[in-house]
Amino acid sequence: MTQPDPATTYAPPPEGHVSHSRLERVLRSGRFAITAELNPPDSADPADVYEAAQPLSEVVDAINATDASGANCHMSSIGISALLTRAGYSPVYQISCRDRNRIAIQGDVLGAAAMGVSNVLCLTGDGVGVGDQPGAKPVFDFDSISLLRTIRTMRDEKVFLSGRKITNPPQLFLGAAENPCIEPHDWRPDRLAKKIKAGAEFIQTNYIYDIPLFEKFMARVRDLGLDKQVYILPGVGPLASARAARWMRSNVPGIHIPDDVIKRMEGAEKPGAEGKKICIELIQQIREIAGVSGVHVMAYRKEHQVSEIIHESGILGTRIK
Amino acid sequence: MYRLRLFAIRHSRAFEWIYRRVEQTLVAMDPLFARIGYERVERPVALVEKAVKTVLFDCKMCGQCVLSSTGMSCPMNCPKQLRNGPCGGVRPGAYCEVKPEMKCVWALAWDGASRMKNGSQITEVLPPVERNLEGSSSWLRVSREKAVHLREAREARRTTIAMAFSGARKVEPSTAPLVEEPEAAHRDVTIDPPAGAKADVKGDKT
Numbered sequence A: 001m002t003q004p005d006p007a008t009t010y011a012p013p014p015e016g017h018v019s020h021s022r023l024e025r026v027l028r029s030g031r032f033a034i035t036a037e038l039n040p041p042d043s044a045d046p047a048d049v050y051e052a053a054q055p056l057s058e059v060v061d062a063i064n065a066t067d068a069s070g071a072n073c074h075m076s077s078i079g080i081s082a083l084l085t086r087a088g089y090s091p092v093y094q095i096s097c098r099d100r101n102r103i104a105i106q107g108d109v110l111g112a113a114a115m116g117v118s119n120v121l122c123l124t125g126d127g128v129g130v131g132d133q134p135g136a137k138p139v140f141d142f143d144s145i146s147l148l149r150t151i152r153t154m155r156d157e158k159v160f161l162s163g164r165k166i167t168n169p170p171q172l173f174l175g176a177a178e179n180p181c182i183e184p185h186d187w188r189p190d191r192l193a194k195k196i197k198a199g200a201e202f203i204q205t206n207y208i209y210d211i212p213l214f215e216k217f218m219a220r221v222r223d224l225g226l227d228k229q230v231y232i233l234p235g236v237g238p239l240a241s242a243r244a245a246r247w248m249r250s251n252v253p254g255i256h257i258p259d260d261v262i263k264r265m266e267g268a269e270k271p272g273a274e275g276k277k278i279c280i281e282l283i284q285q286i287r288e289i290a291g292v293s294g295v296h297v298m299a300y301r302k303e304h305q306v307s308e309i310i311h312e313s314g315i316l317g318t319r320i321k
Numbered sequence B: 001m002y003r004l005r006l007f008a009i010r011h012s013r014a015f016e017w018i019y020r021r022v023e024q025t026l027v028a029m030d031p032l033f034a035r036i037g038y039e040r041v042e043r044p045v046a047l048v049e050k051a052v053k054t055v056l057f058d059c060k061m062c063g064q065c066v067l068s069s070t071g072m073s074c075p076m077n078c079p080k081q082l083r084n085g086p087c088g089g090v091r092p093g094a095y096c097e098v099k100p101e102m103k104c105v106w107a108l109a110w111d112g113a114s115r116m117k118n119g120s121q122i123t124e125v126l127p128p129v130e131r132n133l134e135g136s137s138s139w140l141r142v143s144r145e146k147a148v149h150l151r152e153a154r155e156a157r158r159t160t161i162a163m164a165f166s167g168a169r170k171v172e173p174s175t176a177p178l179v180e181e182p183e184a185a186h187r188d189v190t191i192d193p194p195a196g197a198k199a200d201v202k203g204d205k206t
């Protein structure tokens, strides 16, 4: 691959687009989008990033680089995003409000855009208490919603929040997260509306294991007309075993797994294969729900399995990659 | 005062009404405050405000009160200090992710807002807290804001936030204030940079 001139300024995005993102192109053209999560290495070796990205690159439109998810320390999201753009992949740069204040985040947004990042996902972030360094100082200067509005202001009004001018604004497709299956269920769609108002253009959700609950959420989303204003990519992932599922449910914030799913895992002869099967079924069911624009697949340190799941679920269809 | 806080949220409609009256009274007192000087009233008013609101709402004196936009549930009690809604980690039964013994501040907020006359204000996108206003009186900020109205300061730092969060500015002006701050509002928090550093700061503000 030939490296482009490192100092090229980016051309304006195509008509009707806010960025050069492939994900944005796929979504705006009405195709079913696929994204997946890359799990950051605990090393300073770029090869580790590329090894994880490789199986994903063939099957997804964008690769999410997580930002110390679960408040655990790993290679940074901005570092991974830079490595991915260097190799021609399209990352989703995740920004959590937990670890950095407004000065750091606005600077990083420009830095990321300069390195060719064209998707960001604005997250609040899990509390520091669940991670590997519970003594850390939680920052939360922004919340995900004020962060969205700030980046939109940087992009569209060409100013920092301080009012200082940005000569060349970041061209970014703005994303946010949603967690449809946890409390307060009644207000989750309203919170989604607020994220759209703040600037969200696509949504990737947390794990969905409860289809009836998700359908209820989507029905309300459609009633509010939100599915016409934002692209929704529900999150799915394979469970490893009943024990792991129970552990996740009680130790990872914001995970809802219904009992019948855990029972099915318990009854399975090969729990790993059953988890994968459940995940594929979930994708196929989610795909049929009106207002869904794509799917986001997450599996902790199992990028190969993600690729298999995407292939076997049939969502690639006749796509030429 | 967790119990009183829950009580205030349960009766959010009544408290919304009372709160508005207090605000209106203070706005009406602007000529008096202006005559005495806002710097001189800042301290005593802030003390009263702190006493009243700590008892009722577990107020943390952020200086940019948004109770009317948050169902009378003070968002500074959210361990993540979110200003725009619940995080993605709320536990079953609407308990907080970080402090499991406490109800999620934002689940309560949305519930409180559903009973309020202007409850729909909760849908406005609020700006981040200006940490340099912590400890100052939000009540006085509102009264200055409403009374002075358009004689506001035109600092870019202020107008940009007001523009970016224009909805919030409409419903809760004190979250994106345009009026100048009286000296006393800063006395506790501002640390004067050394002479040399000041020049640097200026150089950056082009």
Ligand code: SF4
Pocket: B077, B078, B079, B080, B081, B082, B085, B086, B087, B088, B089, B090, B091, B095, B096, B097, B098, B099, B103, B104, B105, B106, B107
């Ligand atoms: S659960 Fe509610 S109160 Fe607790 S951190 Fe999240 S939003 Fe804040």
